[in-house]
Amino acid sequence: MTDRLYYHDSLLREFDARVMACEASGERFHVLLDRTAFYPTSGGQPNDTGRLGEAAVVDVAEQADGAIVHMTDRALEPGAAHGVIDWERRFDHMQQHTGQHLLSAAFIDLFKMQTVSFHLGGESSTIDLAAAALSAKQAEAAERLTNQVIFEDRPVEVRFGTREELAASGVRKEVEREGVLRAVSVEGFDLQPCGGTHVARTGEVGLVLLRKIEKQKQNWRVEFVCGGRALRAAREDYATLGEAAKLLSCGQPEVPAMLGKTIEERKQMHRSRQIVLEQLAAYEAGELLRDATRAAPVSPIRITRVFTEADAGYLRFLATRLAAERNVQAFLATRAGGYIIFAQSPGLPADMNALLREALSAAGGKGGGTRDFAQGSLPDAARLEEVLATAAARL
Numbered sequence: 374m375t376d377r378l379y380y381h382d383s384l385l386r387e388f389d390a391r392v393m394a395c396e397a398s399g400e401r402f403h404v405l406l407d408r409t410a411f412y413p414t415s416g417g418q419p420n421d422t423g424r425l426g427e428a429a430v431v432d433v434a435e436q437a438d439g440a441i442v443h444m445t446d447r448a449l450e451p452g453a454a455h456g457v458i459d460w461e462r463r464f465d466h467m468q469q470h471t472g473q474h475l476l477s478a479a480f481i482d483l484f485k486m487q488t489v490s491f492h493l494g495g496e497s498s499t500i501d502l503a504a505a506a507l508s509a510k511q512a513e514a515a516e517r518l519t520n521q522v523i524f525e526d527r528p529v530e531v532r533f534g535t536r537e538e539l540a541a542s543g544v545r546k547e548v549e550r551e552g553v554l555r556a557v558s559v560e561g562f563d564l565q566p567c568g569g570t571h572v573a574r575t576g577e578v579g580l581v582l583l584r585k586i587e588k589q590k591q592n593w594r595v596e597f598v599c600g601g602r603a604l605r606a607a608r609e610d611y612a613t614l615g616e617a618a619k620l621l622s623c624g625q626p627e628v629p630a631m632l633g634k635t636i637e638e639r640k641q642m643h644r645s646r647q648i649v650l651e652q653l654a655a656y657e658a659g660e661l662l663r664d665a666t667r668a669a670p671v672s673p674i675r676i677t678r679v680f681t682e683a684d685a686g687y688l689r690f691l692a693t694r695l696a697a698e699r700n701v702q703a704f705l706a707t708r709a710g711g712y713i714i715f716a717q718s719p720g721l722p723a724d725m726n727a728l729l730r731e732a733l734s735a736a737g738g739k740g741g742g743t744r745d746f747a748q749g750s751l752p753d754a755a756r757l758e759e760v761l762a763t764a765a766a767r768l
């Protein structure tokens with residue numbers, strides 16, 4: 374069992390210990406110490422990193438027998454070693470973890486919602502609340518209360534006691550474990566069992582900022598950031614909003630209204646563009662039919678054409694238009710996106726779907742459809758002519 378120095382002193386950044394064992398494991402080494410200030414991944418809080426002598430500690434894990442394994446990039450000799458915790462990372466974890474305790478306590482205080490799990494992620498953290506419903510208003514109230522307790526700068530302390538002793542002190546969560554337990558208290562606000570590292574006073578959390586609430590299967594998930602992360606998030610949000618305002622040439626408060634207006638305009642433009650494209654397709658279909666009939670008055674009329682810039686939507690309008698005529702087989706493609714459509718008038722004997730699939734599979738594309746209308750695409754637009762020729766040869 375490794376002596377966990379962080380249990381008693383979360384602010385310990387450097388320590389001296391003895392290397393008890395060091396074993397190679399793949400590219401890494403597993404190092405056991407008699408005592409450590411390195412926090413192993415557990416209880417929702419990620420591991421510390423840092424240095425042990427000359428070695429970099431890249432991961433720290435807890436074994437079932439209570440030993441803490443330090444994964445290093447190089448071997449350590451048995452004997453004395455000096456450990457240094459990456460403090461920026463650890464302090465960030467402490468801000469998030471203490472913030473989580475406060476937020477969880479606020480949800481209990483205000484709405485009797487228990488936290489069933491906690492996850493401290495690389496970007497943001499989450500708690501899952503056992504609650505049938507959670508409104509944005511409730512989340513805001515919990516955020517407000519949490520920040521109030523942060524601003525009051527209350528002492529955060531570690532306590533040890535048996536299950537009974539903790540229960541008598543009003544611990545938030547019942548624990549199953551026997552023996553001496555560790556709990557973290559926030560003066561006059563919260564006491565919960567926890568093995569994690571915490572700041573010494575709530576003021577060090579700085580600020581808690583809720584990001585998102587979403588329904589999970591049984592619970593409600595609340596995403597939040599604390600301290601330095603809250604500052605970064607607010608700074609980034611402001612930059613994003615500023616960029617949007619600049620693009621829309623309006624003030625920041627007008628962004629939502631301007632966006633709504635722009636989206637509505639875009640929808641209208643899309644509608645009128647569709648109408649124009651359909652009209653253009655009808656006109657071009659007439660031209661193509663006239664040219665084809667003039668060139669070779671055979672039945673069915675075959676139209677083969679590769680466009681340079683037409684988009685898939687236009688190609689569909691055109692194919693639909695041509696197939697609406699009698700006795701027409703159309704083999705259309707566009708270099709823009711390598712899009713292909715085979716279509717024919719109802720009642721003609723060819724199987725456009727089979728033709729398209731065959732021609733495309735030979736050229737490495739994919740697609741499908743019905744007997745009279747099939748569409749697909751080809752990653753290599755340079756092979757469109759070849760695909761159309763293959764299909765024509767099959768007829």
Ligand SMILES: [Zn+2]
Nearest residue numbers: 566567568569
């Ligand atoms: Zn905790």
